[in-house]
Amino acid sequence: MSTFRDLRHYIDQLTGTLGEDEVLRIDGADRDLDIGGITELMAEKEGPALMFDNIPGFPPGYRVFTNFMGTAARTAVALGLPPDTPKLDIVRAWKDLSRRIEPVPPVEVTTGPVLENVLTGDDVDLRVFPAPRWHEADGGRYIGTACMVIARDPDTGWVNIGTYRACVQGPDRLSLWMLGNRHARAIAEKYWARGRSCPIAVVVGQDPILSTAAAIAAPSGMSEYDLAGGLRGKGVEVLYPEGGEIPVPAHAEIVIEGEMPPVEEESVLEGPFGEWTGYYTHSGQETVVRVKRILHRDDPIILGAPPMLPTVPAGDQAVPLYSASVTWDHLEASGVQNIKGVWAYARQLLMVVSIEQTGAGDAVHALLAAAGRKRTGGMERYFVVVDEDIDVTDINHVLWAMFTRVDPSESIQVLRAPTTAIDPRLSPERREAGDLSMGIVLIDATKPFAWKDRYPAANRFDDAAREELRRRWEGVLAL
Ligand SMILES: Cc1cc2nc3c(=O)[nH]c(=O)nc-3n(C[C@H](O)[C@H](O)[C@H](O)COP(=O)(O)O)c2cc1C
Incomplete structure (x- = not known):
């Protein structure tokens, strides 16, 4: 460290x-x-x-x-990790460190x-x-x-x-x-x-x-x-x-x-x-x-760490990395199996968990456990669970899962949960009444377990094929 x-x-x-x-x-x-x-x-x-x-x-x-600490590399240096540590490994290292x-x-x-x-x-x-x-x-x-x-x-x-x-x-x-x-x-x-x-x-x-x-x-x-x-x-x-x-x-x-x-x-x-x-x-x-x-x-x-829009990638990289590590720890403590990664977007407004499903109900368990960490003062709003083939650190990949593996009429649940006093969506009336509650959204973007094996195959080159192409075309193309 x-x-x-x-x-x-x-x-x-x-x-x-x-x-x-x-x-x-x-x-x-x-x-x-x-x-x-x-x-x-x-x-x-x-x-x-x-x-x-x-x-x-x-x-x-x-x-x-x-x-x-505006980038993953600077956060890695701050935590004493090699500067080229993959983003998800920083979250994993932080989680493991805070536990011991x-x-x-x-x-x-x-x-x-x-x-x-x-x-x-x-x-x-x-x-x-x-x-x-x-x-x-x-x-x-x-x-x-x-x-x-x-x-x-x-x-x-x-x-x-x-x-x-x-x-x-x-x-x-x-x-x-x-x-x-x-x-x-x-x-x-x-x-x-x-x-x-x-x-x-x-x-x-x-x-x-x-x-x-x-x-x-x-x-x-x-x-x-x-x-x-x-x-x-x-x-x-x-x-x-x-x-x-x-x-x-x-x-x-x-x-x-x-x-x-x-x-x-x-x-x-x-x-x-x-x-x-x-x-x-x-x-x-x-x-x-x-x-x-x-x-x-x-x-x-x-x-100085002036706040910016939460979507600014380097606004405060340490906050999403830390939030993801705490959520990951909480998921493990709640008995969620086969967690492959946890990543937070927009600081912690969107929390994404990837799991390898072993049974029906795993995805909902992960969603409820992730949301269960939420306390007054936190503003996690959207919780999404995806399959292990989705790279949680790539927002476009996550969106692809949300657009193609979600049946909005059955894969989305809305609950009411605590929020923070600076939540801009709290109405003046609620704020004055001291009611710091807000809806949260749980989105199951995994392939339905019951027919997972019959889900249409993805037409994206897999990681091994990509690596092979990069190697063979090195020097000609930067892939
Ligand atoms: C950059 C940054 C700025 C913060 N600004 C405030 C603030 O102005 N007021 C506040 O109550 N909490 C603020 N927080 C959150 C608290 O620092 C955080 O909840 C901390 O755990 C509080 O410590 P405590 O539990 O010992 O009170 C900020 C957090 C960060 C990372």
Whole structure:
């Protein structure tokens, strides 16, 4: 597994293993919309990772790094796999790894590069960083899109890390938007119930393993630090800044420390913000961080992962790969046999499972099990099961199965299931009533088991024949 010390180390690994062109340096892009727009256009083309420098109005070296895990190859490097690992093998490796993962606690150190600059008192000013306005209608500049929000449970000492968007609201004010069931909110409520503000640290700029751990729904009581340590096989180096209660990564680019008062005491208008569904959904009075201290490395890098349409192939490749691995794990745990692959499209809106049928009912079992992983907060919408001859990583192949092996009058079932508060299809009435439910579609696109062997044969050259043609015509045709 990967053992990146920090974000810079990962960037070195990207260029080291995939070539210098894997990270494109861009000078002079404005933090208002240029950086966001270029990031989106490059992601649509599955282009390189982007390092923005010499941002107008900011010192050279104050950088923004985007599209960091935007392709399967970059995700493979992030997970410590060979860069040419086939896409489905990345999902399989991730599933196997998460199953055998042993939590490794963080290692406490006394110093680290994050302490190169310590801003306190009047020097606290978030505006020194080139936080971008990512999308045209964003309600502010978001420094935190792939950030880590760290809080500590006052009763148990459990340290939780989550990714919640963070908007600069003034020199010493940050807003956070945490959906209702987020752990940091539950922790903050414990402090608020005792009449205290909740100590909080927001990390901007960390390696992809820490980013991934922060975005994973680790069970309550398990620290994402331990999870990241398990993923990398080595404890994360953390330090307690002087007088601080929250351990922060010693190699982070930027750490913003402060406290979150109850919303009734102070709140701010947060949003709108272009969300991963492809819409601006949420805006409202949200929690504030009163910033007390800022730590940052020399020449700090803001790690940015602005949401884009979920259909952008390289929008955030890690999310679909991770969603597919979790679904695959869930299918196995539910006793589904002969799973050949699981792949997620549009982040996780369309989940495709391939199986080798051994009996009538296998396909429906797989569909129900895949849908059974869905919880409030998830937005899987379409579940499709296909036969083993379908390449789940090729959307055209999946569509062919859906168009030719489905009898819409009997192969499709619609159920009602939980969804997320940012589901754009929730009516205003349902949203206001707190009814976060939505239809989901289960599509059996397998050949009916009872007459599978009599299904018309496919006229597509099979894999062996394709390989043979490629070999024989090599040098004449690029097949
Ligand atoms: C790039 C990215 C951005 C996210 N932004 C938010 C957000 O703004 N608010 C939120 O509540 N969840 C957001 N999430 C989802 C949470 O980070 C995720 O559910 C995480 O597991 C929450 O951690 P927790 O269970 O410890 O609260 C985001 C996830 C990713 C990958």
